[in-house]
Amino acid sequence: AKARHFKWEISNMFWSPDCEEKVVIGINGQFPGPTIRARAGDTIHVELKNALHTEGVVIHWHGIRQIGTPWADGTAAISQCAINPEETFTYRFVVDKVLTTTEVLITNCLNVRGKRSTETEEFCSWLQPGTYFYHGHYGMQRAAGLYGSLIVDVTQGEEEPFKYDGELNLLLSDWYHESIHTQMVALSSKPFRWIGEPQSLLINGRGQFNCSMAAAHTPGATQCAAVNRQCAPVVLPVQPNKTYRLRVASTTSLASLNLAIGNHKLTVVEADGNYVDPFVVDDIDIYSGDSYSVLLTTDQDPSSNYWVSVGVRGRQPKTAPALAVLNYRPNGASKLPALAPPATPAWDDYEHSKAFTYRIRAHAGTPPPPATADRRIELLNTQNRMDGHIKWSINNVSMVLPATPYLGSLKLGLKSTLTAARPAEMFSRGYDVTLPPANPNTTVGDNVYVLAHNTTVDVVLQNANALAHNTSEVHPWHLHGHDFWVLGYGDGAYRGDAADEARLNLRDPPLRNTAVIFPYGWTALRFVADNPGVWAFHCHIEPHLHMGMGVVFAEAVDLVGKVPKQAVSCGATASALMNGDHL
Numbered sequence: 001a002k003a004r005h006f007k008w009e010i011s012n013m014f015w016s017p018d019c020e021e022k023v024v025i026g027i028n029g030q031f032p033g034p035t036i037r038a039r040a041g042d043t044i045h046v047e048l049k050n051a052l053h054t055e056g057v058v059i060h061w062h063g064i065r066q067i068g069t070p071w072a073d074g075t076a077a078i079s080q081c082a083i084n085p086e087e088t089f090t091y092r093f094v095v096d097k098v099l100t101t102t103e104v105l106i107t108n109c110l111n112v113r114g115k116r117s118t119e120t121e122e123f124c125s126w127l128q129p130g131t132y133f134y135h136g137h138y139g140m141q142r143a144a145g146l147y148g149s150l151i152v153d154v155t156q157g158e159e160e161p162f163k164y165d166g167e168l169n170l171l172l173s174d175w176y177h178e179s180i181h182t183q184m185v186a187l188s189s190k191p192f193r194w195i196g197e198p199q200s201l202l203i204n205g206r207g208q209f210n211c212s213m214a215a216a217h218t219p220g221a222t223q224c225a226a227v228n229r230q231c232a233p234v235v236l237p238v239q240p241n242k243t244y245r246l247r248v249a250s251t252t253s254l255a256s257l258n259l260a261i262g263n264h265k266l267t268v269v270e271a272d273g274n275y276v277d278p279f280v281v282d283d284i285d286i287y288s289g290d291s292y293s294v295l296l297t298t299d300q301d302p303s304s305n306y307w308v309s310v311g312v313r314g315r316q317p318k319t320a321p322a323l324a325v326l327n328y329r330p331n332g333a334s335k336l337p338a339l340a341p342p343a344t345p346a347w348d349d350y351e352h353s354k355a356f357t358y359r360i361r362a363h364a365g366t367p368p369p370p371a372t373a374d375r376r377i378e379l380l381n382t383q384n385r386m387d388g389h390i391k392w393s394i395n396n397v398s399m400v401l402p403a404t405p406y407l408g409s410l411k412l413g414l415k416s417t418l419t420a421a422r423p424a425e426m427f428s429r430g431y432d433v434t435l436p437p438a439n440p441n442t443t444v445g446d447n448v449y450v451l452a453h454n455t456t457v458d459v460v461l462q463n464a465n466a467l468a469h470n471t472s473e474v475h476p477w478h479l480h481g482h483d484f485w486v487l488g489y490g491d492g493a494y495r496g497d498a499a500d501e502a503r504l505n506l507r508d509p510p511l512r513n514t515a516v517i518f519p520y521g522w523t524a525l526r527f528v529a530d531n532p533g534v535w536a537f538h539c540h541i542e543p544h545l546h547m548g549m550g551v552v553f554a555e556a557v558d559l560v561g562k563v564p565k566q567a568v569s570c571g572a573t574a575s576a577l578m579n580g581d582h583l
């Protein structure tokens, strides 16, 4: 395994992601940020200088478990203090080691790998290559363009369970013309102002607002992409009769997406860094926080190019699809495809989305979940009011983050930094998910669940009607520090009865770090609390997180190793350290 060193400077800069000039957060003068490419087991060192003039910054390595390095997870107020302007913080972590101490997993891991790969007998660990990404996790900085790809290849000499001739990378995002500062003020203001739908969808940071793709390809066109490289349509060059691995990840602020390629089938082989049982589809849904690998065979008429089309799902779209060109060489890249771009399924065709999502199953050799859980936490997702504000709440508590990051305050036992009461383990069985909340009022709190080491935890996420009648939205939930098994999905209220149990798949549930709840439905997850640290678990929709849609899992914090002082020298932890306390 190698150490890979990166030196980054984060700054605001003028950029035209969709041909309209705005301000983005860039890294080393680039937008999106540079792609990190490593092999499984490598250690990444990112020496990150904050060159924003007046804002802190952190970077979250989405999908990387941070085993033994919870202070490098990059969540402001949870795992570390925001890095101040002009300061430098070094992230050091391994990509990506799965390690567990539970019996079932050890046995399975030994069966799969045939050997113990760590020195200590009680552990079994293995390396996990895959498609990941990184992004800002302070305020709404991700929506300002602070993101990039993180791709982890298999260790030298190891093979993937599928073959391909080439690789293409698509990092998908959405883009607003309002600054994130305006957006945050709007979302927090009284009366509430919703940010609306994004102006553009971006592929690898490039989109076209108010520009026709034809204009983009017309020599001499005076506007848009033809004259601005920053928003030039993405071209994916391919040779006929080859197989390509398309890595697709979504870092959108709001939009759920669907991707299709004219006349081409897609074989799904990886989800969130885990191999899946391969299946063939015409298009894939991608929620914010998801990543996939799909195989594409260039078996169509080679005299033509084809459109790659990315459209909006789950919300009535006001945003034009993003397009890229699948360029069969030796055709010119600007040769317009003969076929029109493939149309996205109707935005509210949830049956289509469920059919896709339910087909995702673990690849043979993936460890199965423990047969039973030690604890079940049921989280009701509602939209609420509080003193004239609109919030998202979990069991009627909307999450607010403290000034002092939990990792430091809990390690030092500074109990005063926690909300007095622990959050509820379940919501009332009689709750009617089909109606707006009977009691729309919410409180705020830290939503910290304290998890005992190595316990198996079930989480049931319950969706419900929002404040307006006949409205329930999709929410992709992302867990830090872990993959979970997605045990199952159901429509309506979860009751935990035999019918609900029958919907759970304990045989080949996929391991993922992000899972969606469908409108009015529930999703059941299971994970093992085997990674000491403090981990965010939240809706990956940026405005919803800002409105409080999340919880925190504080996991065996007493077993966390020595926390670097620099990570937590702020707030009450800084005072305690000055008084001589030791982390």
Ligand SMILES: O=C1O[C@H]([C@@H](O)CO)C(O)=C1O
Pocket: 194, 466, 473, 544, 547
């Ligand atoms: O959080 C949200 O607020 C709006 C709407 O519910 C109220 O304006 C919306 O569509 C959201 O997703």
